[in-house]
Amino acid sequence: MTASITVTHHGAERQPVVVFDDFADAEMLRDDAGFLSFAPIGEHYPGVRARVAPAILRPMLATIAPVVADVFGIAATEVVDAFYSLVTTPPARLAPIQRLPHFDEVSPNRLALLHFLSPDESSGTAFYRQRSTGFESVDAARLPAYRAALDADLARHGLPDASYIAGDTPVFDQLAVHRGRFNRAILYRSNTLHCAFIPPDMALSDDPLSGRLTVNTFLDAAG
16 A cells, blocks of 8 residues: 655645555554553543554554655654544533643654544544734744733633634634544644644544544654
8 A cells, every 4th residue: 555645734834734645554553453442641632542552653654754854854753652542522521721722742853643543534633823923833932922822812712612623713723624534644743733623513432443543643853
């Protein structure tokens, strides 16, 4: 299987998002996930996770390596974390931080690879701009200004309703949505503002074979 690769850019910052279709052996990954025990890992992810064995990632890392070098200027990467992930938290139970776009890391060399393995293709990942600052990504230099602006924005507009973010809000503009087609992966900088796109009527199952199953791999520049 050879992946189809598309590079897109969005927003004023022209941040790249690489889309891989027919990315990997999706059925093997779904079978593997079906044998694992899922549990909450970390305080921010709205669901349950199970760690991915490093050997399983090797073909995928080989596929993305030339693109990582060409698009992001990173000669080699190493895996920081990798999880099978299932979104399971009902909208009404989302914590305030889970109702907002987020960034995973401030380093521009930290990358996120998100591989969609669900037969339900209605969800995806969306990218955002903070209205008050214009920031579409947050590095170490921007972090204090981003936090101060977000505090002021939430004081002015209040916390968002208990739901998964969809579209523009008083605090954030939505820049793009990448749909979660089966066996599609997207690669992007972890410091871009993003959030899962979850339709309000989507069934949130904890069964890897029917739920919103993804592989979330976080990479950093090697060395």
